[in-house]
Amino acid sequence: MTGKKEPTDDEIMEIMGLTVTSTHQLCERLRDLFAGVDYISRPRTLQSREDMQSEVRKVNRNNGWYDDDRSPLEGHMLIVSEVSEATEAFRSWGLEDMTGKVSLDKALPSPDGSTVVEKPEGLGSEYADILIRLLDQADRDGVDLRAEYQRKIRFNKLRGYKHGGKSI
DSSP: OOOOOOOOOOOOHHHHHHHOSHHHHHHHHHHOOOOOOOSSSSSSOOOOOHHHHHHHHHHHHTTTSSOOOHHHHHHHHHHHHHHHHHHHHHHHTOOOOOTTSSSSOEEEOOOSSSEOOOOOSHHHHHHHHHHHHHHHHHHTTOOOHHHHHHHHHHHHHTTTTGGGGGOO
């Protein structure tokens, strides 16, 4: 790290001269700003698993989800419910991002009240919910997902082609 602080979303918008009143307007402005830019091949910075887990813990604590104890079985069923929601999203909309396209009336004001943040909808959003629930439950249960992933993928590499004789 160079010691420089990452700019906030508001600072970035100010630097870029963006004033927007909706997600749609923001997307239009960003498309204009990045027209012709090859942003697909640019390297992306991903949060580490530890950073994501820490962020999930903080958000969930702030939203009251740590006020009561929850058993691992309850946590597992919350993950299952998110998988069910992903299935329903796919059945309803396929792979399409439905944010702002379905009238579920779940938009929230931004912290400063200047814009409305629409509730993400669609398969990708449900996959994110599954990941959030998984990170939360693993954290609660003291499971090191990185170590478990490495252990399991190492084993899976040794398994045979379509091992187990199961079909989908």
